[in-house]
Amino acid sequence: MATKIALIDFDEGLLESSRADLEGRGYKVRTATDGVAGLQLIEQMQPEIVVLELVLPKLHGLQLCARLRKHPDLQAxxxxxxxxTFAIDIRKAREMGAASFLNKPYTVEDLARAIKSVESVPIPHNEIQRIAALRSYDILDTLPEKSFDDLAQLAAIICETPGAMITFVDSDRLWFKSMVGFVANEVPRELSFCAHAIMHHEVMVVEDATKDERFAGNPLVSSVPRVRFYAGSPLHTPDGEALGSVCVIAQEPRSMTDQQKRALRLLANQVQLLLEWRRSMNKRGVTTTAATA
Incomplete structure (x- = not known):
């Protein structure tokens, strides 16, 4: 069945060209030119994806985002x-659950890549059990801990990259426990390379994200921080549930040696051992932040 897409923008010419192109790619597309009509369209159509201009007549895009987030039947x-120039609005839209971002002016190819990037985010078959396992570690939204930070730093040194993170894939976001060369605390899951990495058992390597259709339309690739290279080794519980990854990034295309891949896997093993130790300490009532500082 064709993916349903709602395009909401005041620019009728842009809507028409985008609609024609996307329908030619096999999508089912409907359009609206103001916020009120857009909300009605979404309620009637129940699309999988909404492409939304923020500055809309009658109902601002941010207000529309807020209503969508509160609507129990709309999962677009x-x-x-x-x-x-609307950087503040974009930040607010991210807080309201926007999955991805597209800078204007954009071409129909830019739009198609952005949609493909959002469409391609995989969900593990055991997602409910996976999230329950992740929550059992009480790691999300905790303070920095030197033991984790040191392992992230070591990943960057071994892989010779400017960026390295220890990440956890939550239900709707990627949260960073430790990071080197990256400033965000979290990003939407739909923008996450690690959401793909947890589907693997070995190190996932993306040598040039601009040439990978899963990521070419990702704003982390097309704009700051302009990620080109990514490698992530998944974190797995003893029962095999995927939690997140130890990953490295760079702003230029590159490859990895077999030695570096092996080292990244070993570091992921150490992170998982640290998580197990941390959980056992929590059960005993020991403050792990102090214990690992």
Missing amino acids: KVIVAASP
Whole structure:
């Protein structure tokens, strides 16, 4: 069945060209030119993806985002399309659950890549059990811990990359426990390379994200921080549930040696051992932040 897409923008010419192109790619597309009509369209159509301009007549895009988030029957992934001059609005849209972002002006190819990037985010078959396992470690939204930070730093040194993270894939976000060369605390799951990495048992390597259709339309690739290279070794519980990854990134295409891949796997093993130790300490009532500082 064709993916349903709602395009909401005041620019009728852009809507028409985008609709024609996406329908030619096999999507089912409907359009609206203001926020009120857009909300009605979404309620009637129940699309999988919404491409939303923020500056809309009658109902602002941010207000529309907020209503969608509160609507129990609407699960659309929202791609916000806006001028870079509306950076504050984009930040608010991210807080309201926007899945991805697209800078205007954009071409039909840019739009198609952004949609493909959002569409391609995989969900493990055991997602409910996986999330329950992740929550059992009480790691999300905790303070920095030197033991984790040191392992992230070591990953960057071994892989010779400017960026390295220890990440956990939550139900709707990627949360960073430790990071080197990256400033965000979390990103939407739909933008996450690690959401793909947890589907693997070995190290996942993306040598050039601009040439990979899963990531070419990702705003982390097309704009700052302009990720090109990614490698992530998944974190697995003793029962095999995927929690997140130890990963490294760079702003230029590159490859990895077999030695570096092996080292990244070994570091992931150490992170998992640290998680197990941390959980056992929590059960005993010991403050792990102090114990690992």
